[in-house]
Every structure is written in structure tokens, then in C-alpha cells.
Amino acid sequence: MIAQRFPELVRELQRVVGHDGVLAAQSELVVYECDGYVIDKNSPDVVVFPRTTEHVAQIVRLCNEHDVPFLPRGAGTSLAGGCLPVGGGVMIVLTRMKEILEIHLHDRYAVVQPGVVNIHLTQKLKGSGYHYAPDPSSQGACTIGGNFATNSGGPHTLKYGVTVNHVLGVEAVLADGSVVQFGGPAEDYPGLDLPGVLVGSEGTLAIATRLWVRLTRDPQGYRTLLAVFDSVDDATNAISEVIAAGIVPAALEMMDQGILVALEEAFHFGFPLDAEAILLIEVDGLEAGLDAQRDEIIELCQRSGAREVRRAETAAERQKLWKARKQAFGAVGRLSPSYCTQDGVVPRTKLPHMLRRIAEIGSRHDVRVVNVFHAGDGNLHPILLFDERDQAQVRRVLEASEEILDECIACGGSVTGEHGIGVEKLDFMPRLFAAEDLAAMDRLRIAFNPDGRLSPHKMLPTAGACSIEQSSPQRRAAL
């Protein structure tokens, strides 16, 4: 316990942020032992809540003086253990840095502190004609700082891109406590593209303390369609057809029969229960041209074998369809006591093959698998259902998961589309990258984080560190 080993550090931290900004009692640290990934747990020794960049810098300097590891955390909705305090130490929780500092509609950017909740920015912009585009399903709770760390996506990334496409600049505290700014309100600064390096680095290179983010014009109109298919193959082929026709839907999501049944039980949306798969397709943009795009999509779906294509005629109907999609994971809780969501990526044209393989792997391991995912960008989320109290099932689920992810790699894809590596997927890194690639990444990390005190043992396998053995698959609701 650092609180006992270093009472002096705790006192110094209290001097920086005040008494109510430091937690050091074990009973108050327990809730910080994991994020949305609950397989591996470890309590931090101290939790500290900075309010300003200067606080963060001072905290980091104190940790260095006392030779204690430290790491940032936002809302803790991450799904791969990105804010697991490996080795304990000081957890810097940024939830009190939650000011939206500036909004510039004409220049289309906002300046925010890292603890701003994603949806709060969009809510603040309501009525202005602009929004913040990255919309992970956890957007009601996750922070923009956390989105920055994990390069978050969401259903609308197909057209609008992921977080890295929306970060113009970052002010950050480096591992030695110095404060730097890379990028800013204008586009394309000269020099190295360091915001690009920091986005997605999962808090292992620096701690973001202020972000310049792009604002996106609200589309003038939407057309939302629900295409019903009798076979998963037909549905996945339709996805490729739509993209190949040069249409870029704002979102293109797929749900299979297992999910449909769960959703129907929970919410009575009126989905056809005998359908093998449905696609939720949305195009948006200028009103002119949307009808033509919609009609083309309907035709492509029908040509691929769609049994029926429904249109959302009103804003309320559109909202209902999206609600179904975003509630899908919650509804899975009704199918089984536990479930494990994987996050694989394959090239779109491999989707039919991959879904067949998932079904085959599932049945070979006697594990029920249902699918709901971002079909447009080939980002799969197979959900493996089980009961965590049955150890035999747990083992089978772990084996099936690993096989599915290996198959993604074999297809030329990756083991995470948006959840990140954290501690969960560390073991896959050597399968994804050549030793030289990993060594280059490691040299970059060492340049930013030479003493390794900033969020150690994350994202990149560390020479000599023992890998973490998974003991049970996780249960999780969001993606």
C-alpha cells in the first residue's frame, strides 16, 4: 500500500488538489480496480482528482520523485483494461476536468477538457447545426479524453471517421511532468504529426489535458432502411454490393437472428423472427440526392436477395430503429447470464466467410454465438453466451474466442476494431505484428515514457514482463 508506504506522497498530493481530491482508504479504492473489463483486477494505491493541467503536471512530477507508477482514467467504460493499474500506484482520474472551454462554430472546432462526457458536447451543440461526430455506443458515459486514448469509433465512423479524424490538437502532460501542445485550432501544423501518435496510445505516452476537436455539420436529412434477409450470406453480400456501388452510408449495421429474438423479447420492435439477418442502413447529407441513394440501396438489397426492405418514414421511426441497435447488448443479458463480446476486424469481402467460420467455431465448442456489428467497416462483435458459474463453459468460450480472433488475423484483419489492446489483447500483439514492428513501437514509447512509470505493461508486450493469463471471459454490455 503506497498510502502506508508513502504517507508523504499522499500529503503532497493533498496539498496540490485538496483533501477532497485524494482517495487513499482501501474501501474507496476498490471501485477503481477495474474498468468495463473485469477479468483482471488490481487496486490503485491512491486516486487523485486534478482540476487543471497544472495539477496533472504537479501530480506527475510527484510520482516521479517518489518513483511510483501512475496512469490516467476517464469514466472507466473502456473494455480492454486500458485503465487497469498494473503494479498499483497513483491513478489520475480526470472526471473533474469536465469543462467545455470554447466553441467556435464558424471555425468548426471546440476546446474541451478530457473529462467532458462525449454526449455532453453534442448536447451543448444542440440547435446550433453542429455535433461531435464520433458516437461510440457508450457515448452517454464515456469521456472525450478516453475516446482520445482509445481512438474510439461508433456506428457512424463508416462515413465520418474515428476519433483521430476529429482531433485537431492536444495539450498534454508528458511522463516527466512537462506540458506540451501539439496541433491546435488550425489544420495541418508542420512538424511531426504527434496528435496522430498520441490518439489511440491508450494513455501510455502522455496524459491529454485539453483537446481541440472538430465539429461536424448536422446532415440536412436522413434516410434509414431496414433490410430483411433469409440468409446471413445474402445480407453480408449486400453490404459489399452497397459499398462497391460507391455509396458511403452514414451507418451500416448488421444483426443476426439470435439478437433479433432477444430484442423482440425485450422491446417488441416488431422484427420478423424468422429472418436470418437484418441490415440497418442509414444515408445522410444534403436532402437532394438522398431519395436516389435510398432507392439504389433498396434495389441492391433486393438484388442480393432481401425478402423485404422497410423504410423509417418519420423521425420517431428512425429513433426506434437506432434505439433497437444501441440497446442490443443490453438485451443479450436476457439470453444468458453471462456473455463475452469480441471485437475483430476483417476486410468487408471476408464477412460472409468470417460469419460462417464463427458459426462453425461456436458449434464445435458448443458455445452459442450471436452477432450484432458495424458491418460497413468489417468490425465484428460476435457475442459468446455462457454461464460464468460453469467452469467448463468458461474454458470453451475462451478457446472459441481465441480461434475467432486468430481467424480474423488469418483473413488479413485485426483483433480489435475499437476496444483497444489494454491488457486483454496483449498476447495477440506478437501474432499481429512482426518483431521489428513491435520494436519500433517500443522505441517510440521509450522516447515518450523513458522510465516506464506511465501506465506500465499496457498495449505493447514488455520484454521480461510475464503475460497475464486470462481466468474467465468477461461479461460486458457496451461496445
Add this chain to the structure above:
Amino acid sequence: MHEITPLPTETHTAAEAGQNAAPGRANPGQGIDYELFLDCVHCGLCTSACPTYLELGNENDSPRGRIYLMRAVTDGRLELGDEVRRHLELCLDCRACETACPSGVQYGKLIEPFRVAMEQSAPGKAKTDDWFHRLVLFGTFPYPGRLRAALAPARLAQRLGLLRAAERIGLLKLLPARLQQLVAMLPPASKRQPRLPDFLPAMGSRRARVALFTGCVGDVMFRPTNWATARVLQQNGCDVLVPRAQQCCGAIHYHAGSSEPALGMADANVAAFNADDVDAVIVNVAGCGSMLKDYGHHWPGDGQPQRAGLADKVRDVSEFLDELGLVDPPGTIELVATYHDACHLAHAQKVREAPRRLLSKIPGLELRELGESEVCCGAAGTYNLTETEMAGRLAQRKMANIRATGAAAVVTANAGCLLQIAREARAQGLDLPVVHPIDLLDKSYRREAWNV
């Protein structure tokens, strides 16, 4: 290298876990169905729906954190120490987390019994031993007669203008903090109104037969709203029964961890309201409505089916009128207003659109959407009398959102919210009426001009 503890496998029940707890004291998690804890998959989507987390940013003060703490205590991993107790007490029980949760976690079924047991497990610290709870909250509030008598001197002072004068010169600061808060909440005295008769007949063709729940604090402080509710129901073709023998719903006791007296009140209400005889039991206070609707599952055992029978008939007045089909209100009310969602209506009873739809039928009324309308105002039953600091922070947050709408009045369907928001408006020197949606509907039916 440190050690990482694997997730313990949960094969035990709460009752078994309770045996690991500190000896000599029952584990407060003991009576809770352990499956309810397992429903939480730790995704964290509830956190920013929670008012205390929004204010403090501390996971211990979030729903996910509180479930984690309760489960850790239940598992015997954590002692129920002062810090844990504090984080659980600070919960408003507003249930916003249940709305946000995609997995259907029934948070109310965890925190409420846990807090009841927590109170009972620490006799020295029990709320019932505290003078404020004993004398004021438990001893006076639930009894309209006692409350009216207790308020008489304050009411007299109010009529003579002494109360506001005392407030201005700081005389009230001599009172204990929680009494200060109570006095500050006292709504302006209105014309004395007689009690409601036992029966009020439907106007026009008869469409339903209902019983009206008049409440305890509600009947003393909001009798005009009870009259308005009865008149609006009559206008909509309802025979209205007002059973004399009805009592406080029991929420004040139950939420403060005192389950037994609440059960007594519930059974008295089962006897007073003959549920089989009416189409619905109408409630106009969200907190009471939510409690009455929970009668069926709060207490298993004797009388449970009867309590569930009453609970099935309970409807919030907006919910009922919206289902029945509102008779168009004729009178114009030229007013820009905003609607605040009472937690116990929006989150606990899932009634959100009905009051907005009813209000939209009043000619001339413009309803502006309120930012964070579903974030608790800090009233939360008697929370604002016991957790004054957090309640004050939330009231200020609510008022900032209200001011941003530019509305000239606030509409909300719960007694606690009405008092809390009105108090904050007065504290900020604003002339901002806070009214119940039924008050506006009543004015429209009576073609009365807007003035409060």
C-alpha cells in the same frame, strides 16, 4: 511484478456470503437476491446519469460504484465502514441509472433493502435515533393533522410577513441547519381550502370511477392541487372517491430505512382503497405514486397479494388522463414554461411523454425543453432535509438549466421538486412560479387567467 487477482467466481448466494461478514452483525446484503448483483456487467453506462457522480466525479458516488461497494460488503470482501456508508447514504435513489442501464439492472431493489438493512445493522447510528428523523420526518410528516398543527406558528409568521423578514436579517440561521432548510422550503401560504369531500361526481358522460390519493405532506402543503386534480378528473368524466381512512404511503419511512412502520401504512391503505371497486387509484405526487406502485414487491409474506392488487391499480394522474384521452382544455394560457421530469415519475414510473402531451393541449402554452431535465433537482423525498450540501448543489445546477430556457414558469409533477425548485428560485431572487401540470390544466378548464 504485482499480482493480479482473478475475478472470483460467484457460485455462492448472498446468504452464504453473509457468513463471512463481521461476526455479531448481520450482513446488510443478506436478504438480497444475489442474481440482482450479477445483472450488472460493469459497463459504466449509468455513471453520467447519476447526479452525485455528475457533481463529484467519484466512482464511489456512482451507481456502478455503489453496486460494487454493496456487492463487496455482501461478499465479505469489504467492511461496512464509515466511507462505504457515506457513499451509499449520498445516493438520492432517483433511479436515473435504471433508465440509463442497458442490462436492466434493478438498482432500486439493491440500494433500498441494503440501506434498510444498513440502518438496522448499526443501532447506534440508525436514522430513527436521530432527533430530526424521530420528531420531524417520522413523527410529524406522515400525519397531516400533526403537520398542520406544527406548521401553524410558521404559517402565522408567514402571513404576517415575519418569516421572510426573519430570513432577510439572518434570524433563521439560529435554527439547526436541517430546520432552516425546512422553513426555507415552506411554500407561500395560499387561501385556506376545505378538505375534499368523500365523493365528487363525473361531469358529462361517465367514463371511469377512480379513487384519489391525497398524501400527507401533499394534503397540507398542496391541498389546492388536490382540489385541482379532483376537478380535472371530474371534467374528464370520472367519478372521484376520496377515501377517508387513507394514510401516508410510507415512502418517508421506507426510504430512510424504516421498513416496519411503512408496511403498516401500506396495509392501512389496502384497506382504505377498495382496489376492486375502482378503475384506478390516482396519485398526483410522483414520489407517492412510485411507492404505491412498489407495494407489491417491497414486502413478501402476509397480505402481499392484496398489496400487489392495489399497486396494479395505481396511476399517476398524467398517465391516467393520457391513457383515458384528455377532454380538450378550452381556456388559453399565454405562458412560456419548461417541464422538469420528477425522478420518481420519469425514472421510477417511466412516465415522460404523458405530462408533456397533456400540457401541449393547453391553448397558448409554449413548452420549452429543459436541458438535463431528467437530472434530479436534489429534493429526492427528504434528501434535501438531510443531505443539505449535495441537495443545494443540485438545486443550483437545476436552476442554471431552467434560466437557460428563458421560461417564465416551471412545471413539475412532484411535491418535493415543487418545493425545492421554488426555494432555489426565491434564494436567487427570481420571480419564478413552480406549478403542477394539473394546476395548469385546471386553470384552462376553468378559463382562469394565468397568475400565481
